[in-house]
Amino acid sequence: MIPHERSLVEKWKDKPFALIGVNSDGTNTEEGLAKFREEAKKAQMTWRSFRDESLDPKISDTWHVQGWPTLYYIDHEGVIRHKDVRDEQEMEKVLGDMIAAAEKAAATPKR
Amino acid sequence: MSRAVLAASLLLWTPAFAIAQQGDGKPAATQQDPEAAYQDLVKSLNKAISDWRAEAQAAAKKAQEEGTPLPAIVSNPPTKEFITRAQELAAERAGKDAAVPFLGFICKYANKEVNAVKKAVQTLASDHATSPAIGKVIPFLTAPAMRFGVVTKAVNGLLDEVAENHPDADCKAQALLTRGTLRLQTAQTDEQRKAAEEDLRKVATVAKDQDLTAQAKDQLFEIEHLQVGCTAPDIVAKDTDGVDFKLSDYRGKVVLLDFWGFW
Numbered sequence: 001m002i003p004h005e006r007s008l009v010e011k012w013k014d015k016p017f018a019l020i021g022v023n024s025d026g027t028n029t030e031e032g033l034a035k036f037r038e039e040a041k042k043a044q045m046t047w048r049s050f051r052d053e054s055l056d057p058k059i060s061d062t063w064h065v066q067g068w069p070t071l072y073y074i075d076h077e078g079v080i081r082h083k084d085v086r087d088e089q090e091m092e093k094v095l096g097d098m099i100a101a102a103e104k105a106a107a108t109p110k111r
Numbered sequence: 112m113s114r115a116v117l118a119a120s121l122l123l124w125t126p127a128f129a130i131a132q133q134g135d136g137k138p139a140a141t142q143q144d145p146e147a148a149y150q151d152l153v154k155s156l157n158k159a160i161s162d163w164r165a166e167a168q169a170a171a172k173k174a175q176e177e178g179t180p181l182p183a184i185v186s187n188p189p190t191k192e193f194i195t196r197a198q199e200l201a202a203e204r205a206g207k208d209a210a211v212p213f214l215g216f217i218c219k220y221a222n223k224e225v226n227a228v229k230k231a232v233q234t235l236a237s238d239h240a241t242s243p244a245i246g247k248v249i250p251f252l253t254a255p256a257m258r259f260g261v262v263t264k265a266v267n268g269l270l271d272e273v274a275e276n277h278p279d280a281d282c283k284a285q286a287l288l289t290r291g292t293l294r295l296q297t298a299q300t301d302e303q304r305k306a307a308e309e310d311l312r313k314v315a316t317v318a319k320d321q322d323l324t325a326q327a328k329d330q331l332f333e334i335e336h337l338q339v340g341c342t343a344p345d346i347v348a349k350d351t352d353g354v355d356f357k358l359s360d361y362r363g364k365v366v367l368l369d370f371w372g373f374w
Contacts, residue, residue: 018365052370064337073368
């Protein structure tokens with residue numbers, strides 16, 4: 001999972017794309033945060049994650065997350081376009097199409 | 112539903128009859144009301160589960176270290192004897208409201224005891240569909256309906272019956288809430304999602320208990336805001352380092368939002 005995500009971030013680093021996590025490792029405690037930082041360093045994570053526990057109810061509860069990982073594909077206008085596509089090739093296709101649409105919208109002058 | 116709520120509802124009942132209870136090294140109660148019998152059963156199950164968990168974790172760790180397959184204990188929590196006990200306690204109160212919590216216990220805690228669950232659901236449907244006690248056990252039907260294909264139909268039948276015909280508004284509302292939630296979780300088509308939505312919207316019009324309305328509203332949030340085609344709800348929260356940021360900061364970009372953890 002993480003190596004593939006890292007490759008996506010790398011591949012689209014100059015494109016209108018962001019991988020945002022919602023992390024449930026308990027980084028609201030010193031211990032959880034220390035462990036998280038160590039693991040994140042090992043996994044060479046370069047992207048940002050929300051701290052799931054920083055809201056009450058937790059973000060994952062508000063979003064009715066029933067299993068991990070759960071994925072939402074959100075377009076440049078903030079609209080959910082896909083949920084739970086997990087196959088790596090399928091992910092790349094779906095995201096590639098969404099990025100193309102975002103670039104096209106950015107290139108179209110607004111009236 | 113919390114155990115405290117169930118306990119409170121059980122306190123309202125007149126014990127059908129007292130039974131003698133023994134075991135666990137506790138002094139035998141000569142006069143045991145249904146609530147105490149139920150609490151004892153839950154307590155001894157929880158104790159057995161926590162003992163089992165410790166043992167299973169140790170066994171799993173050992174297997175991992177030695178590179179051997181996971182031992183059978185890991186997937187076998189000790190539920191069987193408690194399910195059997197609940198069946199006995201329910202049978203002693205057969206046909207009475209006091210049997211309902213024990214039938215609910217079977218639905219809630221069964222692990223592999225599929226036949227016991229099937230019988231419990233059938234008994235709830237045939238003997239207790241209009242009981243005032245049924246509202247409190249209806250939420251326990253969700254898990255078996257999802258897990259055991261053979262009980263899905265019976266659960267749906269019972270939920271339909273209570274949702275349509277129960278004399279008490281909150282029992283009715285609870286059945287609508289559970290049926291709507293179940294429908295939402297299993298929905299594959301827009302039509303099925305629509306049916307789930309109808310149930311959940313109806314809860315507010317039927318329920319007297321505001322907690323049921325709030326739970327239905329929470330489920331509706333998924334339908335209204337988390338479907339494909341919805342504008343994603345904004346997230347305004349802290350990152351893992353404790354720095355504030357917003358999901359909407361990324362408007363203009365495609366965002367892959369990933370709920371994850373190392374664990």
